[in-house]
Amino acid sequence: MGMAFLSRPVTVRVPATSANLGPGFDALGLALTLYDEVEAAVTPAGTTVEVAGEGAADLPGDESHLVVRAMRRAFGVLGEQPPGLALRCRNGIPQARGLGSSSSAIVAGIVLARALTVGGPEQLSDAAALVLADEIEGHPDNVAPCLLGGFTIAWTADDGAAAVRREPAPGIHPVVFVPEERGLTEVARAALPKTVPHADAAFNAGRAALLVHALTADPRRLFAATEDRLHQDYRAEGMPGTAALVAGLRSEGVAAVVSGAGPSVLAFGLDGWTPRPMPGWRVLPLDVDLTGARLGG
Incomplete structure (x- = not known):
């Protein structure tokens, strides 16, 4: 018997991020109150992607979209691919400006795949999601604050990426x-x-x-x-x-x-x-x- 998927759409909001913060190269990151929002649903067949906002004229509307690619990787980890997907993206994060637009797409895809899979949150923890996001992105400094929020310190160990989250001081x-x-x-x-x-x-x-x-x-x-x-x-x-x-x-x-x-x-x-x-x-x-x-x- 195959895995079960939710019959209703799921929406995720992911923040922009700023990495390095000066001296913290590839390690320190901060989540910012600027967002992409993605709605995803499992469909009987095919893949469609609608994009509004930042990057709407440039981003693909098929399986090559980064959110879809991240979802496919996460579904692979979870054990089964859905028959089809329909996505609606409302992007507020500027593309290719150093504000984590690729990390937000990757985190959105992983979180959506986990949420659409019955039992997904139990099978794919935040720690495992961070490891997967780092594997796709290539470095954890943006994906960590996007996933966890706040101020994060990220590193890569033998078993993959890890991070700790810290609460920023008031007045920043x-x-x-x-x-x-x-x-x-x-x-x-x-x-x-x-x-x-x-x-x-x-x-x-x-x-x-x-x-x-x-x-x-x-x-x-x-x-x-x-x-x-x-x-x-x-x-x-x-x-x-x-x-x-x-x-x-x-x-x-x-x-x-x-x-x-x-x-x-x-x-x-x-x-x-x-x-x-x-x-x-x-x-x-x-x-x-x-x-x-x-x-x-």
């Missing part, structure tokens, strides 16, 4: 600056050197440790805690506008960093700071999302 107000141009993680990673000076590695280790403290207990330390020597300078030539904005904000005492692989910029506004309009950039004052991927409907 993320602001995202989103440019029109897109960026590719592969291109940004190609700009990084194979080795870095020992002094730079030690510098970042200290700053990453301080950033954990700053984000969870003492936001006044955020400016120093967000300094980086491992990746941002190496990527600056390929993203001159991003590098200039980060430098300009930091010259004003604002803790600003490249969001993920860029080209968006993340700034940590403390109480009393109001971002000003920036020509050529969408300025999005946000908060930290505390719930992560959330089912509804």
